[in-house]
Amino acid sequence: MEITQKSSFLICYSNVVCGTSWDGCQLTTERVTGYSLPGDITLGGLFSVHMEIEYPEITFTEQPKYLQCSRFHFRYYRFLLAMVYSVMEINNSLDLLPNVTLGFNLYDSCYNEVRSLMGTNWILSGKQAFVPNFDCHKSVMSSAIVGDTPSKASIPIARILGLYRYPQVSYASAQPLLSDKAQFPSFLRTVYNGNYEVFAIARLVDYFNWTWVGIIYSDSDLGRSGAQLLIREIENNGGCIAFQETLPISSSMEAVFRIIDVIKNSKATVIIVYCTIENLIALMEEASYHNITNKVWIGSTSWSISSDFPKKEILITLNGSLGITPQNGKIPGLKEFLYSIHPSIYPDDIFMKTFWENAFHCVWPGQDLYNNTSSPVLNKDIAWCTGKERLDTIDPNIYDVYNFKFTYKVHNAVFAIAHALHQMNTCVPGKGPFKDGSCANIYNHQPWQLLHYIKKINFNNTAGERIFFDDNGDVPLYVDILNWQLFPNGSNKYVYVGSYDAGSPKGNRLNIQSNTILWNGGNSQVPLSVCSDPCPRGHRKATIQGQKICCFDCVPCSEGEILNPYDDTHCLKCPEDQWPDSRKEKCLSKPIQFLSYQEMLGSSLACVSILFCLVTLSVFSLFIIKHQTPIVKANNRELSYLLLISLVFGFLCSLAFIGRPNFITCMVRQVIFAIIFSVCLSVILAKTITVILIFSATNPNSKLTKLVGLRIPVYIVPVCTMIQIFLCIVWLVKALPFVEFNIAAVIGTIVIECNEGSTVLFACVLGYMGLLATISLLVAFLARKLPDTFNETKFITFSMLVFACVWVTFIPAYLSTKGKQMVAVEIFAILSSSAGILVCIFFPKCYIILFHPEMNSKQYITGRNQRNLGF
Structure with missing residues (x-):
């Protein structure tokens, strides 16, 4: 029974043919009116001239009233005017569709799916009382439909038109689902796929280093799919989602309150709003009520350039926000056309008087001031429309004749259809795209034939931009990025601050003019939106x-x-x-470190070395001059000369340790130092033994008297020196010292130093010098009580004590220092020990020679010696 009733209803509904009903069943249809212009070929157009629908109360006791539209929309009406202008431009063209006149049927869908379907049926059936599934055009049918604005309206239209492959070209519906050609085979659009703008938003977030953002999206297919893709792109760029909230399509203050609480408690400064305008107003009103002005809102195409917010407080909240919007296009002559329209010029335009009333806040004479929903209700000081009002006095923010975005898309849609018709009209039989090379008749063609041509169009529009569709009926992504700026006088403006072009090479797709952006509060500093503050450097x-x-x-x-x-x-x-x-x-x-002459330490040590060298040479010169005096001849003056020469070279050898080490200096500096000091210590040992032997010769009972004639001191120096030379040769042969770049010695510095090759052999060389110094100290100490006149043993004892103290202290100091300080310690030890020998042994003699020459005589020495011997 139920199936029979439904079938009867469908049969009854479908048999209302051109105003004649089938006997026994009659379906009442709503009368539809629009703006029509006759032509050889007619185009259909759906535009949301009004924004809202007033649903009548249904009582079931009387026939339902028609749906009433309210809230006239200036920008959407401009879309309709753009189609009118485009058709006029084509009709005036000598190159595009010559001798063919285009007409149109334009319908106000009021941003509502039901009204859009009614308008579609009206365009297709050709009757005011539209007849579903029937074409009642007497001469020519509509070739294609331009529209509609919202995706929610385009989807059901596209499903119906797709059954007949009837071309539909939308200028504003961005729903990604519409790219599915299996479901919507005849749908095309001059606006990009809504999913594409997700890439622009994600790149924008990444550009400003916003890593902690919130997302609010509509509870719709477009909102959910777009939000998922947006989250994925942001996370792929290294960002994170602070929160994601769903905004119901139907008004829900509970959801609004919940979202406001989340926004207030979140650290996220940037909030991406992927919603349509109709379900966003309540949220923005609540945000303005809570004075949420420290957020940066990023708007999608569906609302970012909307001026439909009823309260100024919302504009304050949105101040400084960024919006993604289709590129601003150029339509030559449209500005002049928009300023030239008048109800008297276009009497068939049923919307123009309503536009005039809303633009100039007046009422045409004869209108019902209080019941006409198309006119504003004026409670006092009612002004009558005179027709003399000037359109160029309207605020451009309300009636914008400079910036064409979706208006530009309407223009492209109309021209795309016109170019397809032109190609159809210029088709050469036998070379056509259809079976056996046939062509279609432009005045009597099938919808799918025109669809074929529209899919293949590729032309440059009046602004020089290339227009074409991909396999999904979409156009490439190219969007402008706008900054919503509110000025102190209360006016606001969308300022162009950049663009995103998906056709550009990767890395050059986003172009931002940061200096033109004003954030909320007029601040030019980019706000931070992070979960954790950026880490300090390092x-x-x-x-x-x-x-x-x-x-x-x-x-x-x-x-x-x-x-x-x-x-x-x-x-x-x-x-x-x-x-x-x-x-x-x-x-x-790493900086290279070594003890150089250019630094204070190196130059100071070099100066001290040269100074002591000069002092030693002065002493040597003094001894040469006074070589015949007893004090010089005492204790073997040849050994004194040799010791002074050795000290000169000892002071000079320290210079080999200063400067950048190289192969030669590393090889010879320790060897020279060891040999020279071995000579010095050997000479000192020989001098000490000489003193002992001399005084032993004066004592007949001494057992050492027999050794005086052997001249033992003469052999001590070469023998002791040869032993050190032998050790040095073994050292050089077995483990040659070399230049080393020490990375570990000083943190952050490369120390150029000499690696001694073998620590054991180096220790043997130093140990042998220590042995000579120890023997010299012991021998001098045992001979310290000999008579003063010929006795140097006290001075030698002091010099050896100084020598021992210096080198015993040197060992821990040398091992505890690194880098150039280690070299400086060794140089200091060389200079100190050499200076100790020079001062302790030779300065007392120089003092006598220079200041007490009477003591430097044979009589004085002989008398003193006799007293010391007890004579």
Whole structure:
């Protein structure tokens, strides 16, 4: 029974043919009116001239009233005017469709699916009382439909038109689902796929380094699919989603309150609103009520350039926001056309008087001031429309004749259909695209034939832009980025601040003019939107367990490491010859360190060395001059000469330790030092033994008297020196010293030093010098009580004590220092020990020679010696 009733209803509904009903069944249809212009070929157009629908109360006791439209929309009406202008431009063209006149049937869909379907049926049936499934055009049918504005209206229209492959070209419906050619085979659009703008938004977020953002999206297919794709893109760029909230399509203050609480409690400064305008107003009103002005709102195409917000407080809340919108196009002559329209010129335009009333806040004489929903209700000081009002006095923010975005898309849609018709009209039989090369008749063709041509169009529009469709009926993504700026006088303006072109090479797609952006409060500083503050330089990000990657702690990079420039969660160790800069951002070559003459320490030691060398040469010169005096001849003056010459070379050998080490200096400096000091110590030992032998010769009972004639001191120096030379040769043969770049000695510095080759052999060389010094000290100490006149043993004892103290202190100091300080310690030890020998042994004699020459005589020495011997 139920099936029979439904079938009867459908049969009855479908048999209302051109106003004649089938006997026994009659279906009442709503009368539809629009703006029509006759032509050889007619185009249909759906435009949301009004924004809202007033649903009549249904009582079931009387016939339902028609749906009433309210809230006239200036911008959407401009879309309709753009189609009128485009058709006029084509009809006046000599190159496009010559001798063919285009007409149109334009319908106000009031941003409502039901009204859109009614308008579609009206355009297709050709009757005011539209007849579903029937074409009642007497001469020519509509070739294609331009529209509609919202995706929610275009989808059901596209499903119906797709059954007949009837071309539909939308200028504003961005729903990604409409790209599915299996479901919508005859749908095309001059606006980009809504999913494409997700890439522009994600890139914009990445450009400003906003890593912690919130997302609010409509509870619709477009909102959900777009939000999922947007989340994926942001996370792929390293960002995180602070929160994602769904805004119901139907008004729900409970959801609005919940979302406002989330926004207020979130650290996210940037909020992406992927919603349509109709379900966003309540949220924005509540946000303005809570004075949420410290957020940056990023708007999608569906609302970013809307001026439909009823309260100024909302504009204050949105001040500084960014919006994605189709590119601003150029339509030559449209501005002049928009300023030239008048009800008297276009009497068939049923919307123009309503536009006039809303634009100039007046009422045409004869209108019902209080019941006509198309006119504003004026409670006092009612002004009558005179027709003399000037359109160029209207605020451009209300009636914009400069910026054409969706208006430009309408223009492209009409011209796309016109070019397809033109190609159909110029088809050469036998070379056509259809079976056996046939062509279609432009005045009597099938819808699918025109659809074929529209899919293949490729032309440059009046602005020079290339227009074409891809396989899904979409156009490439090219969007403008606008900044919503509110001025102190209360006016607002959308300022162009950049663009995103998906056709450009990757990396050059986003173009931002940052200096033109004004954020909320007039601040030019880009606001931060992060979960955790950026890490200081040289610190890596350490994720917090249980948190998203954008929430982290900052951990300093270890010593010798820099922050990985490609992964800020890791640090990289610098190569051995490099060291991080102060910011730990890049590795720099380590500074090279060695004891140089250019620095204070090196130059000071060199000066001291040369000074003592000159002093030693002065003493040597004095001894040469006074070589015949007893004090010089005492204790073997040849040994004194040799000791002084050795001290000169000892002071000079310290210079080999200063300067950049090289192969030669590393090989010879320790050897020279060891040999020279071995000579000095051998001479001192020989002098000490000489003193002992001399005094032993004066004592007949001494057992050492027999050794005086053997001239033992003469052999001590060469023998002791040869032993040291032999040790040095073994050292050089077995483990030759070499230049070494020591990276570990001083942190962050490369120390150029000499590696001694073999620590054992180096210790043997130093140990042998220590042995000579010890023997000299012991022998001098045992002979310290000999008579003063010929006795140098006290001075030698002091000099050996100084020598021993210096080198015993040198060992721990040498081992505890690194780099050039270690070299300086050794130089200091060489100079100190040499100076100790010079001062202790020779300065007393120089004092006598220079200041007490009477003591430097044979009589004085002989008398003193006799007294010392008890004579």
